[in-house]
Every structure is written in C-alpha cells, then in structure tokens.
Amino acid sequence: MPNILVVEDSPTMRQLISFAMKRIPDARVIEATDGVDALKKLSSDKIDLILCDINMPVMDGLKLVSLVRGNATFKDIPIIMVTTEGAEEDRKRALAIGANAYLPKPIQTQELIKLVTTYLSGSGN
C-alpha cells in the first residue's frame, strides 16, 4: 500500500489531489499543510512519494526538498512539485534542488496520476 504525502497549504488543492489519488489502487494519502508539518509526517509514517507545493507558509516546498534530499533516510523518496510557478527557471531550480518532476497548476488530473504511478513503480527514477 503506497503512502503519498501531499504537502499543500490550500485545503482545496489538498482535497483535489487526495481525490485524484483515490484512483491509484491501494494508495493512502497523508496530508501536510507546510514543510515543517511534512517533516513531522515523514518521521511518523513510511512515505513512498511526496507531492509538494512551492509557495507555503512556515517552510516552503524548495526548502523541504533540499532537507529531504540531505537526509539519509528520506533522500530516495520521489518528489513531484505541484505549483503555480510555471516559469522555466522555477522548474529548473526545483529539479536542480532534487525534485523528480514538476507539474504546474492548474493540474491535469490524468497527468498527475500518470506521473505518480510512474514514480511509485520505480520507472521514473
């Protein structure tokens, strides 16, 4: 049963992504409202994939990605950024920090499901 951590400050987006993740067989969604909350969830649950926004209060998505990549236990967890920042330099920056994929909002649910499925199966790495 894959555990997907959705890190997003917007309740609307959290609900929308959680809704989409129901289409992935046996997937369990764990929600976090910001980077700090996400780190807590990473310590308490076994996470298989992270879906992460960039602009969030307390700790933003880029900081979270760099912390996850710097941690020996979590460094291999695939991270997909889901953000309103659609500029090419934002994408490059996120990928350079360690994100595996970058999906600008408004998201296409099919595309998101496809990406998540790819990374959960290990073929995206």
Place this chain on the structure above:
Amino acid sequence: MDKEFSYVNKADEFIQMFKKGEEFTKELLRENEKLRYRIAQLEESVAQSVDEARTKLYEDRIRLLETELNSFKEKFTQVEMENKDFASKYLEVEEENNNLANLYVASYQLHSTLDFSEVLRIVTEIVINLIGAEKFAILLIDDKINELIAVAAEGISSGDTPRVKIGEGIIGKVTKDGESYFAEDLRSMETFNPLEPIVCIPLKIKEHVIGVISIYKLLTQKAGFSNVDYELFNLLAGHAATAVFSARLYTQSERKLTTIQGFLDLLKEKPKR
C-alpha cells in the same frame, strides 16, 4: 521320292503353321501392348480426373477460407474501430470525471464555512489553483454607495484595485446585466488596467448580482480557457455568490448578536447599591 515329297510338304505346312503361329503371337503381343497402353491411358485419365476433382475441392476450400479471412479482417477492423471509439470515450469519461471532481471539490469547499474571510480565501484558492489566474479581484456591491468595492485581490496591490459604479465600463455592465464577460483577445492581459479585465464573472443569487470576480491575467502556463473553466465560472457565479452572501449575513448577524448580548448583559447587571 513320294515319301520325300510328303516330308517336304509337311515341313512347309509346319513352317506355314509356325509362321501363322508367330504372326498370331505377334498380333497378340501387339494387342496386349495396345491394351496395356489403353489401361495406362485410362489409369492416367482416372488419376487426372481425381487430381482435377481434388484441385477443384482445394480451390473451393481456398475460396471459402479467403471469404472467411476477409470477413475476419472486416470484423477485426470493426472491432479495432470500436476499441478506438471505446478508448476515446473512456478518455472523455475520465476527463468528465476529473472535471466533476474539480467542481465537486470547489463546491464542497465553498460551502464548508460561514466565515466571510474564509469564503473569500476559498474563492481565491479556486481562482488561482483551478482556473489558473494570476491577477484578479473579488468585488462586492456596497449597497450604501451603489458601487463595487474590492474585498479580496491577488497579484494586485490594494491601491490598484478598481472601484466601479454599477453600469460603468466592463465590470459595471457585467454587474448590471448579470452576464459574464470574456475578452476575445487574451493578449490584452499583458497590460494591466483595473477597469479592463479579460474575464468578469457576476456573482449571482438567482438574478440578483451581489458582486463580480474580475480576472486580469492568467498564469504563464495557462494559455487559454478549457470547458471545465467555463463550468467553474458558472459554479463560481452561483455557489460563490451564495457562499459569500450567507457568510456575510452570518458574520453580520454574529456581530449584531454579540452587540445585543452585550446590551443584555449590561441590562442584567443590576447596579450594586
């Protein structure tokens, strides 16, 4: 001498008889040969007719198989087309499903609270995350001055938010007529003018307009509007309006209730003598 003559005659007769016998044997051999030849011919002819019959049978079988093959090919093409049709229908249903999920989530969130500022935050989230707008403002009618005043904005400084009289310009006209406005050319969003949005959606409760959502710029990655965006605009026009209206009423009534409660508490407190 006679005896000698008689022997000669007998010998001649014998020779004659022998020759006749020889001829007869030769004749028999010839006949035999002819018969053999005839038999061979007949055998060949029989074999040939069997071969011809077999060939005809095979040809008929081939023709039948070819017809069957063509029929299978036709059926295969038909099934393939049906398959493609199902696949495209499946994609359509999937898309419709996703759109419905978006609309459901938007509607669920809009009616999840009675807090006015929370409702405004949710409308803002929907416009950013589901529609993909970068610059926009939510304007509500101030009944006292009969003007539209911005109550929330994204990507616009508070000094730039418009203040519009009902009936004036694009925003005022949308408020007056209750009809959504979509700019024909989205390139106009490159220059910001608070009175010239690219999209203006009236917030309506039945036919009563309480305000508008005025969009000025879309996110870089958002090239244009899709069907679900128009559905979302429709949803916002109705659901956001009722959510905003009821939250505002609730907040006002809460405020009044607190004031009245304060008065009642004051009245209940009897002065100590």
